[in-house]
Amino acid sequence: MIRVGVNGYGTIGRRVADAVLMQKDMELVGVTKVHPDYRVETAIKKGIDVYAANEKALQSFRNSGYNVKGVLDDLLKRVDVIVDCSPEGNGPQNKLIYEASKVRAIFQGGEDHELTGLSFVAQCNYDNARGKNMVRVVSCNTTALCRILNSLSNNFGIYRARAVLARRAADPDETGKGPIDAVVLDPATVPSHHGPDVQSVMGNIDVVTMAFKVPTTHMHLHSLIVSLKKKATREEVIEALQKEPRTMLVESKLGFKSTSSIVDMARELSSPRNDIHEAVVWKDSVSTVENEVYMFMAVHQEAIVVPENVDAIRAITASATKEESMSMTDSSLGIRKF
Amino acid sequence: MIRVGVNGYGTIGRRVADAVLMQKDMELVGVTKVHPDYRVETAIKKGIDVYAANEKALQSFRNSGYNVKGVLDDLLKRVDVIVDCSPEGNGPQNKLIYEASKVRAIFQGGEDHELTGLSFVAQCNYDNARGKNMVRVVSCNTTALCRILNSLSNNFGIYRARAVLARRAADPDETGKGPIDAVVLDPATVPSHHGPDVQSVMGNIDVVTMAFKVPTTHMHLHSLIVSLKKKATREEVIEALQKEPRTMLVESKLGFKSTSSIVDMARELSSPRNDIHEAVVWKDSVSTVENEVYMFMAVHQEAIVVPENVDAIRAITASATKEESMSMTDSSLGIRKF
Numbered sequence: 001m002i003r004v005g006v007n008g009y010g011t012i013g014r015r016v017a018d019a020v021l022m023q024k025d026m027e028l029v030g031v032t033k034v035h036p037d038y039r040v041e042t043a044i045k046k047g048i049d050v051y052a053a054n055e056k057a058l059q060s061f062r063n064s065g066y067n068v069k070g071v072l073d074d075l076l077k078r079v080d081v082i083v084d085c086s087p088e089g090n091g092p093q094n095k096l097i098y099e100a101s102k103v104r105a106i107f108q109g110g111e112d113h114e115l116t117g118l119s120f121v122a123q124c125n126y127d128n129a130r131g132k133n134m135v136r137v138v139s140c141n142t143t144a145l146c147r148i149l150n151s152l153s154n155n156f157g158i159y160r161a162r163a164v165l166a167r168r169a170a171d172p173d174e175t176g177k178g179p180i181d182a183v184v185l186d187p188a189t190v191p192s193h194h195g196p197d198v199q200s201v202m203g204n205i206d207v208v209t210m211a212f213k214v215p216t217t218h219m220h221l222h223s224l225i226v227s228l229k230k231k232a233t234r235e236e237v238i239e240a241l242q243k244e245p246r247t248m249l250v251e252s253k254l255g256f257k258s259t260s261s262i263v264d265m266a267r268e269l270s271s272p273r274n275d276i277h278e279a280v281v282w283k284d285s286v287s288t289v290e291n292e293v294y295m296f297m298a299v300h301q302e303a304i305v306v307p308e309n310v311d312a313i314r315a316i317t318a319s320a321t322k323e324e325s326m327s328m329t330d331s332s333l334g335i336r337k338f
Numbered sequence: 339m340i341r342v343g344v345n346g347y348g349t350i351g352r353r354v355a356d357a358v359l360m361q362k363d364m365e366l367v368g369v370t371k372v373h374p375d376y377r378v379e380t381a382i383k384k385g386i387d388v389y390a391a392n393e394k395a396l397q398s399f400r401n402s403g404y405n406v407k408g409v410l411d412d413l414l415k416r417v418d419v420i421v422d423c424s425p426e427g428n429g430p431q432n433k434l435i436y437e438a439s440k441v442r443a444i445f446q447g448g449e450d451h452e453l454t455g456l457s458f459v460a461q462c463n464y465d466n467a468r469g470k471n472m473v474r475v476v477s478c479n480t481t482a483l484c485r486i487l488n489s490l491s492n493n494f495g496i497y498r499a500r501a502v503l504a505r506r507a508a509d510p511d512e513t514g515k516g517p518i519d520a521v522v523l524d525p526a527t528v529p530s531h532h533g534p535d536v537q538s539v540m541g542n543i544d545v546v547t548m549a550f551k552v553p554t555t556h557m558h559l560h561s562l563i564v565s566l567k568k569k570a571t572r573e574e575v576i577e578a579l580q581k582e583p584r585t586m587l588v589e590s591k592l593g594f595k596s597t598s599s600i601v602d603m604a605r606e607l608s609s610p611r612n613d614i615h616e617a618v619v620w621k622d623s624v625s626t627v628e629n630e631v632y633m634f635m636a637v638h639q640e641a642i643v644v645p646e647n648v649d650a651i652r653a654i655t656a657s658a659t660k661e662e663s664m665s666m667t668d669s670s671l672g673i674r675k676f
Binding site: 162164166179181182183184185187188189190191208210212214215216217218219221223225251252256257258259260261282284285287289292294295296298 | 500502504517519520521522523525526527528529546548550552553554555556557559561563589590594595596597598599620622623625627630632633634636
């Protein structure tokens with residue numbers, strides 16, 4: 001059993017904790033939290049041990065009457081792997097703490113590639129992470145791009161990839177974030193960081209991305225324009241995408257007309273938290289002209305990196321092959337083809 | 339004096355009517371309306387003669403106590419040019435009416451190119467419209483794309499143009515339209531109609547567009563990726579765009595971070611209805627890699643076609659050269675460089 005801790009119980013941490021609970025080769029030792037809010041109650045109801053993120057947090061918990069299991073240092077003594085789901089930018093200081101505790105660590109895409117020197121997407125570079133002490137799971141958008149570009153690259157070769165990312169502005173419970181009625185360039189300069197981030201996983205691929213925020217709370221929408229080295233028909237591209245792990249194809253004629261129809265499908269299928277772990281490509285958007293292929297893709301910003309975190313745990317502990325791990329992860333999370 | 343009528347007093351019709359009032363070589367004879375609503379009052383307050391769009395509408399107006407000047411047929415007897423701003427798809431039947439009245443007509447971008455055989459953007463093809471009986475002013479998005487691509491084409495040559503359009507979902511007063519919290523593919527297939535529409539103005543240019551709707555009410559946001567025949571620096575591209583008529587460059591460091599900052603600037607400048615007639619390009623987004631150029635552009639969906647309508651009136655009556663007309667239009671509407 002791999003003993004796992006989750007440092008931070010926010011958008012990603014909560015999901016990773018639940019996913020770890022579903023793995024038969026892993027034990028969730030506990031999670032940390034800074035604030036004694038309703039999320040502590042939801043963790044306790046699930047039987048998850050809660051630790052205070054630091055001494056100050058411990059005092060807050062005691063003042064609120066919560067009996068926590070200790071602080072982060074106590075958790076670190078009891079785990080083989082810590083998944084860092086603390087706020088973006090905490091990575092460098094937390095890395096020192098994890099190193100001092102001699103605990104393997106997984107960071108999220110909010111940190112720089114340089115923090116670990118290895119940016120991870122399971123189907124692209126699982127084996128590179130085997131036995132490493134620290135890896136970084138890349139962001140939701142980069143994860144999705146890597147899956148699709150991995151498929152196109154392996155099947156046809158990529159000459160040039162261009163992507164425009166319409167990003168959801170806030171998660172559903174982030175009530176302080178905007179915009180409400182505007183498109184915000186994010187950033188106004190080109191390229192956005194996503195292109196270089198894809199390169200941190202896939203090497204020297206020619207990829208340029210442009211990004212902006214739109215007033216939605218669920219799913220990013222990517223418009224992809226990719227020149228292939230080997231000319232392909234749309235049927236060949238669709239066939240390749242259908243075979244790619246963690247990639248789902250949907251069609252607008254079945255009612256998938258927007259990002260919210262994808263989420264509604266997940267709600268109907270009782271997916272926990274309406275989560276969608278797959279990169280979702282509109283089959284009817286896949287078109288080719290000469291050697292160029294176009295497609296629309298939706299990306300669930302909160303969920304898509306969860307399977308990558310689970311696989312990263314197995315990769316850095318060298319406890320399973322890529323195929324074994326991805327298979328266990330996918331079947332436990334119910335990753336599906338629609 | 340060119341005697342002008344406007345058939346339809348909605349989003350475009352109201353603006354075209356006001357713009358005609360500002361032209362010293364034009365007389366606004368009147369506008370038509372179907373429903374006796376508050377827009378009749380606003381027209382009357384401006385001293386504009388209102389006609390009923392048809393006999394049924396005439397009865398509605400009489401029942402509401404409004405004294406209109408007649409019906410569309412009466413208006414047509416008194417004008418040289420009718421600007422058709424009636425709902426999309428009315429073009430074919432209205433064309434017959436205008437032809438029977440021997441009145442020159444201008445249609446909007448909601449109609450098919452084939453209706454008139456000539457799709458119009460002033461700086462691209464003014465002279466082709468001279469003396470024609472009917473032209474079609476293209477849609478807001480196509481107008482903006484044509485302006486920018488005209489600049490790039492004339493200065494550097496275009497090898498391949500790709501654009502992703504994040505469309506505002508509704509105009510501010512369209513309270514029945516969605517989405518509220520979703521990105522809606524529009525359409526899910528690629529290409530969207532905008533590429534072929536650009537070709538209807540600019541000929542056989544290689545242009546592919548992808549489009550979707552986002553929950554905003556003001557300004558579309560275009561992400562442009564254009565391969566140039568002649569390699570150019572970003573400074574050269576910016577210089578070309580600065581010289582292009584009806585094109586404005588803004589910078590995020592001056593606070594232009596979103597579509598709504600552009601509109602806020604128009605409000606500050608007391609632009610009527612907050613209108614922006616220019617295609618607005620973010621200077622800091624203009625980037626080049628090899629022979630490819632990238633940029634973000636904002637398009638005011640309600641206003642950008644207004645100068646084209648005014649020029650089209652002069653073009654089809656052969657009453658001014660392109661330069662004379664564009665100059666009169668721009669100075670009357672206060673078209674500016676920021």
